[in-house]
Every structure is written in structure tokens, then in C-alpha cells.
Amino acid sequence: MLNILFWNIKNNINVIPLLPKLCTENLINILILSETKGIDNEYILRRLEETGKTFRVELPMPGNRTFLFHDQGLQIKKVKDGKFFSAFKLLNGPSIILLVTVHLPSLLHQTESVIGHEGSIIIADILKLEAELDTNKTVIVGDFNLNPFSDSMVSAYGFHAIMCKDTALKNSRTIYGEEYKYFYNPMWSLHGNNKNNVLGTYYYHTKPTSYVWNMFDQVIIRPSLINFFYFDKMEIIDMIEETSILNLKRKPNSKDYSDHLPLKFSLRLEE
């Protein structure tokens, strides 16, 4: 099993000492961080030594908006950097998983439709990489700055990430003669789910129209990975060992940690 965690740490160096505990407690193999401005990757790696495992950072480049740390040795290679994403290939038994990490620009002050272009460009790159790597096992994870129900998330012209497994398992649909492949978005089951401690990964309640809890941090998968995804292990983390990363109002403690909460999920690897 491969345990993957994404966290937008809001450029807060005080988060770093928590990472070894977070990774140990959740048996994390792949840690993806965004907003690490001013924090040296070498420092993060040194702290990750406290896990007792050997982590490496996969080909960090100037301008990267996400960084991927992992304990998988040579099983993971970065294959591409775009403006808002990085792409990695994971050797998975006889096949390859394409793992795409994203941090899209914030739309708090912008309309959602503009992000559609970036989504469209990222998807075009992903289609090309899937063809090159001969895989349909693609995962996109990161801070989309969109909710699962946002137009650009759902639209065939955007990420085409839908809520219905059965429909997604049809793999694609045709619109005006052109085929659009689906992603399946498991985040719908966590957004607003009052059985959990938190209702999203990001709290924002300022504008007149407010969703209050947003699910900006998401993972979406190609339908071919549905049977390899542990839905019961997907989790928004609000405690790291004995430390709550929420404030007294039960919202993300942005002062001490980050305004985003970490998202964890697990994949079953092939033999």
C-alpha cells in the first residue's frame, strides 16, 4: 500500500517539525508540500530523517509550486514541470502510475471560469503523458483552489472529475464529436460530511455567498484506479499525534500552522 499526503503549509516553517510525526503516524510514503517559500528542501529532508526512513526530494526546480518527498528510492521519477503542476511516474508492478501534483492560483478574488484554461492546458499535458507512458492510471492531487462542484472541476472542458463511480467507469463521453476522458472525484464524500471533525480542507467565510468550508485540496483519479483506491483510508487530518492543527473555534489554525488541512489517501499497488 502506498500512503500519500498533500499539504499546503502556507510558507510556515513552524509546520516542518510536525512533518516527521505526521509521516510516521500515517505511514506516509509520499509527502507533497505546496507553499514552501523560504523553507529549504534540505531542512525538510533533515527533519524527515526523524521518521527513520530515507526520504528524498524528487528533482526540485525553480518555480515549482509543489515539492514531492518520498521513500520509494528509484521507483519515482519526475517527468515534467508545467506552470502550475509537476508530473511523476511511479513504477507499479507491471504498470505505471502517473502522479500529477498541482497548485492552481487562488480564485478567491476571481471568477472560476478563468481557471478553466489552466485546467485545459494541464489536461492536454496529462493526455500526452498518458500516451507517452502508456498508462491510464493517473492521479491528480493538490490545491486546486476549486471545490469539487466548481465548473472547472466538473466540466468536460476542465478536469472532468465527476462524483459518480458508475458513470466514471464508462471512462469517457463524447461531446460534439470529441472524446473527453473522465476522472472520478472521491472528495464529494468528505465535503460537508458532518460525521467528520472538519467539513473541508479550507475555511473561508467572508463573502456574501460563502460555502464556509471549502474542499480546495483534492485528489482525483482515473476510473482505472477506482479498484486500487482505499476509500475508507482517505482522510482530512486535523490532529498530528497529540497536537490539534485546528484553533479553539475548530477551524484550521492558520496562525500556528496552516490555513489548509492535510489530505491523506492510499493506493493499492500491483504485485
Next chain:
Amino acid sequence: MKDLWGFNKLNKDDVSGTPHGILKEQADLFEKKTGDTLFIRMQTRKLRFDPDNDDFEFGLATHFEIVAPALDSYSYTLFTLYSKPERNYPVALEKNMNDKDELRDMVWERDEMDYRCTNEDTFVEALKEILGSADTTDIIKNLYSKSYI
């Protein structure tokens, strides 16, 4: 049947001065300068539009990518050229790495391209700024050194 077309057989000279022709020339120069350790890949994609919600003027996006064959063909998109399928100009350029990124996390608009060029002169000037920048040189040296060792 008589040839009714208004052009003769096309060759390399016919793209000279066009944005894509200029990029190709710079790609050739780059490959000579890096001793073929790195190369340039230009990939043009049609942008998918939502016809009901779109007023973006460009229909094509061309990524200008540095490829490192020794690093499992890893590629880094240096910038993206936005163009119209039917015309050479205007075009827009958007850098991959941007000083404004931090700001852009708060306010980001698709209209705010890094460069908008209406003719060859302004395009070459914009390109010179991107290709000649310290950031670009850093990236190239970084990839070159990792490929070389």
C-alpha cells in the same frame, strides 16, 4: 489542371519572422550551445473552450520546453506562447516561473499575460527578456549539470 494556389512550395524561409519560426531558430541555437545534452521541444495544443463561458482570445498554446534526455526525458516548460490559429500576431507569452507568483495566489487574471506582442519587434524583445534572464540561465545550468554527471 493549373495550380490555382497563390504560393510556391513552402520551405524554412517562409516561417522566418513568424513567432513559431523565431522559436524554432532559438531552439536550434540552444541545442548547439548545450552540445545536445539538452534540447527544446515545442508542443502546440488547441485550447479547449467552453463556448458558453469563454472570451479568451487565443486558441492555441505552444509550450517551449527544455528536455533533459539523461533525466528520463524530464521536461521543463520555460514559457507558453498563446496564439491565434489563423494569424501570426498578436501573441502572448506567459513565463513558467514568475516573480508575481506570490501575488498571483491572491489575485490572478488570465488577461494579465507577462507579455503581449503585436509584431515581430515586440515579440523578439519579449523573448530576449525571457531567454536572457538569470532565472532561465539558472534552470539550464541546473539541468545541464544534473544531466552531465
